[in-house]
Amino acid sequence: MDILNKPILPNEIEWKVQSYTKDKSKTIIVPYITARCVMDRFDAAFGAMGWQTEFKEVTDGFICSLTVWGDNGWIRKQDGASKTKIEPVKGGISDSLKRAAHQFGLGRCLYDYPRVMLKGEIRYIPDNIMERLDKMVIAINDGTFTNKLVIL
Numbered sequence: 001m002d003i004l005n006k007p008i009l010p011n012e013i014e015w016k017v018q019s020y021t022k023d024k025s026k027t028i029i030v031p032y033i034t035a036r037c038v039m040d041r042f043d044a045a046f047g048a049m050g051w052q053t054e055f056k057e058v059t060d061g062f063i064c065s066l067t068v069w070g071d072n073g074w075i076r077k078q079d080g081a082s083k084t085k086i087e088p089v090k091g092g093i094s095d096s097l098k099r100a101a102h103q104f105g106l107g108r109c110l111y112d113y114p115r116v117m118l119k120g121e122i123r124y125i126p127d128n129i130m131e132r133l134d135k136m137v138i139a140i141n142d143g144t145f146t147n148k149l150v151i152l
Helices: 035-046 088-103 110-114 125-141
Strands: 014-020 026-033 051-058 061-070 073-082 117-120 147-150
Touching: 014 125, 026 061, 026 110, 035 051, 035 061, 035 088, 051 088, 051 117, 061 088, 073 088
Parallel strands: 117 147
Antiparallel strands: 014 026, 026 117, 051 061, 061 073
16 A cells, blocks of 8 residues: 555646635646546555445535455545536546545645745646646655745
């Protein structure tokens, strides 16, 4: 299970717009693990047949039960997420999976990432900014990046 707690790689992260400053002069973005990251890491930790998911639709969202085969049998953890604005069902299911994976420790390190702001009111993160974010993630993982606030 050590693979679940290893640093998250740039290709395992998606950055999303979270909010804007009151004056809309800056956009706040946050990192999330991808659903593919969850599947790949859980396959590596437990084998393709050593874990399973079950989704339950609830009012305006989904609960994911993520179950893994451990030394003493099956271990289940759950978490939920709201339906998303784009692809509400797929997005809600994917987000609930990622949140359930956090219960096992995967991606918790992202909560310690610096606060990242982009200049201006941005809806989509440009490719040149993504390249800089990837470099930042690498520096965070090797311990050379210690800023608490990043403005790009």
